[in-house]
Amino acid sequence: MESRSTRLFHLLLATFAVGLLVAPAAAQTNNNNNFQQSGVYVDAQGVLRMQQASDPTGQLMRQRVQAAKATLAPELTKPSELRMISLNRLEAALAKATEENNTIPEEMKNLAGLTQLKYVFFYPESGDIVIAGPAEGFVSDLTGRAVGTTSGKAILSLDDMIVALRAYAPGTKGVNFVGVSIDPTKEGLKNYQEYLRSVGTDLAKINVATLVPGMQQALGKQDVTVTGISPKTNFAKTLVEADYRMKLIGIGLERPPVRIPSYTEKSRGGSKNALQRWFFTPNYECVKLSEDGLAMELVGEGVKLIGENEMVTRDGGRVQSGGEDPASRMFTMAFTKAYPELAKRSPVYAQMRNQIDMLIAAAYIQEYDLYGQAHWNLGVFNDESRYPVEVYNAPNQVETAVNAVWKGNRLVTPIGGGVSIKPKYALLPEQMIEDENGALEKERAEIKVPELAPGQWWWD
Template identity: 35%
Template sequence: MLNLIRAGMVASLILALSMHTSFCQTAYGQEESNSNTTLSKVQAFSQVGEFSRAFEQIDKVEDAELRDQAHSTIARMQMKAGLIRAAVETASYIADDMNRSEVLSEASSVRNQSPMARGGGVTPDFDQLIDLITTTVEPESWEELGGPGSLAPFPTGVYVDSEGTLKRVTKLSNDSLLSGIHDSAKIVAANQDLLTQSALRKVSLTRLEKEAQLRWAIGRDPTDTMRNMAGIYEVKYLLVYPDTGEIVISGPAGPWHTNAEGRHVNVSTGRPVLQLDDLVVLLRNAIEKNGKFGCAITPKQHSLKSAQEYIDATSDKPLHPRLRDQWLEGLRKSVGKQDITVHGVAPETRVGQIIVEADYHMKRIGMGLEDGTAGVPSYLEMVTIPPGGSPPPMDVLRWWFTLDYRNISVTKTGDAFALQGPGVKVLSENEHLDAQGQRIHTNTSTALNATFARNFSTNYPALAVKYPIYAELKNVFDLAMISSLIEKERLADQVDWNMTHFGPDGGYEVTTGSAPKVVDTIMNMRVIDKRFIIAGVSGGVSFDPSGMLTEEKTSVDEYGLMTAEREASNIPKSIKHHSWWWD
């Protein structure tokens, strides 16, 4: 009896399993059939130029992958019709960034090809017409300058596809080329008033990359708002939102202008704003070079030997004060120019130029060739000779910038980060010279040399106000740490961000200039009690984040303040499709 019951139960289970499998197969078949039907309709409508009706089919689809396929289909058909801007706008609705990037690359390639002839006539130059209108009719109201206005070409009623087939283009309403929210040219930069000061502005790096890539696909450079990161002038938090696919930088921001040195600075604080070019360079550096970069300004060995010989030849008789400058110029000529080397980043990039400029300027302050601030006298000013004492020997003083973060604060869930500490400091070393002018590292620093480095580090904020180049260097260091955190913690993987445009293989082109290679020797002299004090300097910038990206240097936010800040900074539900920053 028991065996019969068991047999009946097994039979019932087999029947139920069979019915369930049959139901699942039927449901799957219906779902697959519905998907194929949707894509078939999208394909059919797109082929005859009925793009509005094609979009109506997508409105009924909830599956993200299927929606991406449908948008890709429409975008490619728009390319065949010569509607490149429309295709790019359609591609902006593709959620998967790898898929979207592939479509945008195709659009860029088609755009760069010779225009297709329509109807045997000359193809109108829409780009020239658009440029004429946007530069003469209220220029600040157009998308290139962050305004809401946009223009797009509208083709004639027929076109010839790549296979030579003549087809019709449906005449769409004036309200939209693509129906509803699918506006063919509305690739705008911002969503709010950039002229307002903000205590905490947020920039989504994933959205910013998408918008920059959309512009790239239609042959346009990033907007001024994009290049200046919506006016953020200090990195306060790095925030991660896996559910919405966002990596966000936040910090104080406001309107900016170009100062006398050509720097983009906040109009109220004078602080330089973050630069998109710098972020891209440092993201690529973090991926390819483990975040390490720097520069060096060093005298040549034979030049140092010549300098020693010059001093020996001219020190046998007292130097008249009126001949001081002439003698010093002779010393500089004997040393010649110093070599500049940059590693980790390309020297012609803005990052490469900033680290060299900051290092060179710091050494000029140290040699008394530029004024410091209160608390930062030059090295030569600090030199004293006690009665019966001797002046410091002609060592080569080595000063260099390096990172100075106390720790990295992180939430318990690892989705918000903050950098703690001043960020930048100066280190020092005394290098001896042998008879051949060879620099010998001592790994030690005299008290006087160390004092200058300490004074400079302590007063760095004041120096950054007086000389914005130091604030620029701090921004570079902050962005470099943020980039290294993104790479080390695999934050891009958490939000499915493939960096198709900003990454090492991306199409974003960083603006470059002339690479610095040599610089006039940084050397000075002071006379105390008719005795010469001569000082030369070397050094550079050394950034290596590996020492900071450890458990020992990470502190968990136990009070929940960062968690609360992250929740308050979440992307607004009402944000527009093309917006990438918010307050």
């Protein structure tokens, strides 16, 4: 049975996420575009760090939007309910630009302003593989992220689309899993356990001022693992950022722009060896496929947060404990429910959703042999020497972000997790959504590929 002193212990929360080298109070953020915009970068040592830009009145972004509208072609600035992009024609245009050493147009880099990948259509008569979705004008925000000039939503990136297509390139089996994991070292967990024991259980003797720094020092840096794609891509960096910032929200170190009760708010404490883990996964019941296999629609928001428990042993090992505690379950459910609104106001979450959609679309293109039917081998899209996308420092280590909250009477220790995406799983027959009355097939048939000018690759 636990002693009274142990039961009167305090709640400590640590997140195994990307580096945050500021005190917990300074980590409070608000992602309202009119005040502060957040992002990350990876330094030369491979440590991922936060960056923030303030715009108290919103004037800087208004100026950027005005400048973008003045320089973009009028047809790009006009919002479109459905904009079509022929991937093969885009690749041909990109190949020509690289051969001629031309600057890659911004409309290419930003996929003509698509804010969502909603459909994939194939047209056997012309060989066009088409992605389609809503679109609008685009501008870089204060952290360098492309967002819509009308809605502020994240814009799809050509580089990200290429990463997804390479993961399911023609002539390959395609990857089974894409994800990131940010994990403490065994040595760090062991040091952490020893540090907690050295702190003791006498609340009157605990020095709160040194508690958080002591926890951070004991844990040290954590390892970042990227699976299925190159860690040197914007795609990987975005997945890590979304995972990291979700955990900051969970432990109360980032204030999201929508109401999501944090884990710290709901927790009543737990085992002092508990390791809470939270994972982003797709909502796999998201694919509608036409009977002829020539059209695919992605339905719903497509992202959910799940949780699981682990236990930390005295030597720093980790073992599954099963289940999910009530506070963790409330947090993951609230986060999933709020995800659509959060993605509208915090672009990194929309970026991650778009990346998941791209992976599922790419898996569909490969699975249904659209490459073979189109007689297309990805060309320059699959040639890193001609169009490099692996241009970032790879995140390989992260600092520990720690929050210490007096609450309850038990000790809850590190939080970890990651992002887990299995795109092919969404294409399994049991996951498919029925195309009632052939509506999707009819929609593809109604959207014809028009007579396009030489070099043209998109249309409304």
